[in-house]
Amino acid sequence: MASRGAIPDREVKRLYAVSGNLCAFTGCEQRLCEPGDSGEPGVVTGEMAHIVAASRQGPRGRGVLTDDERNSAENLILLCERHHKIVDRRPRTYTVDVLTEMKRRHEAPFLAAPTEATAAPVVSETLLSSLLVVSELPQQIRSAPYVAASPKEVAATVRWDADEGPVAFITRERRLFAFHDLRSASGPFARSVDRGAVELLTARDLCSTSDGQRWYVELLNRTLSWHLRSLGMRFDQGHNRYYFTLREDGSSPRMDYRSKTGRAMSRDVVREAVRRDGTSRGFWWHEAVALRFLPLRGRGCVLSVRPEYHLTNDGREPLDGPLVGRRVTRRKSRIYNGQYIDGIQFWREVITAGRPRRVLRVGGQRLVIENELLGCDITWPGVPNDVLALAAGPVPDDLLSLLDAEDFASDLDDDFDDDWDDDEG
Ligand SMILES: [Zn+2]
Structure with a gap:
């Protein structure tokens, strides 16, 4: 026995x-x-x-x-x-x-290891990453000594004109760096720098050192940041992510986008967390995203897209404390692969406004983000269709999961008491 x-x-x-x-x-x-x-x-x-x-x-x-x-x-x-x-x-x-x-x-x-005769036929498929293709980058960077007494005061000298398009700069070593032509007497930095002492750098030169490459990527990130703010998003510095906020009238912005199969979708990007009976939980979910340009080895960049959540206690003021991290982590731990891919799809649509590409004109140069995820073609045995179908329905039990269930049934803690599962509603 x-x-x-x-x-x-x-x-x-x-x-x-x-x-x-x-x-x-x-x-x-x-x-x-x-x-x-x-x-x-x-x-x-x-x-x-x-x-x-x-x-x-x-x-x-x-x-x-x-x-x-x-x-x-x-x-x-x-x-x-x-x-x-x-x-x-x-x-x-x-x-x-x-x-x-x-x-x-x-x-x-x-x-037995699969032999030629029994091995499944291989298929060719495209694996998609969470990286958006960046097809054009500003190639010229100008720098000049700034006139303000300290880096903190530089922003006050810049002309932030919404019609100008993205205005982005960084300060390093008592100089201001930007994609704009700093010699211009009518540009956003006309009052910010010594226009007689402007130096021109190419992206390639700047990126030849690791410091320079970081500065260049920072300029790209700030350019994108300007664009996202123009869409009504805010930046959560502590967590390094952008998030949507409520409108002036207290309603949520509703974003239209296409699903990955091309279906027209729409989504409230700020939602109050409510219980099943409709009462408030006292906090709000905001769709958020961590975005950053990543330099590629050699030349060029990609834009990394990571769907996130932001929590506030009234739709505006950030909720803080240990509960937040726990809630966000738990919510993320329950995101299935399919939902994560949906999140990436949502954000690529937001960033490009559902068009083939987003062209940001910065100082007469172009930063172009394609509505295209970096992928690679692979040849492999493939995942059977019944595995892909799991996302749609309950996962059938198999021997090992039943054994696990027997072992762990008694270990289930308060996981399902947590006031979590029903806020998706
Ligand atoms: Zn038997």
């Missing part, structure tokens, strides 16, 4: 993994796991029998194995209830050698 408790989980899993869900007794077609139906869970009916018994007194008990060896997958055979009884009652017929051979024959097909 095999007692479950003595056999380590790892060995149980190894055993079930090569069982093919069938009793190992030659010719038996009894399944080891009965699927559930009409809401009832599935049932594991398979039993683990020791080939050399767990104790010296048991059937086939006089082998020379240590306790660990007795409870290893190599010494276990998975049988239906009936065959478990039969082999244990007739140890002279079902000897160690007979059972070992039965096990070997039964498991061989599941242990």
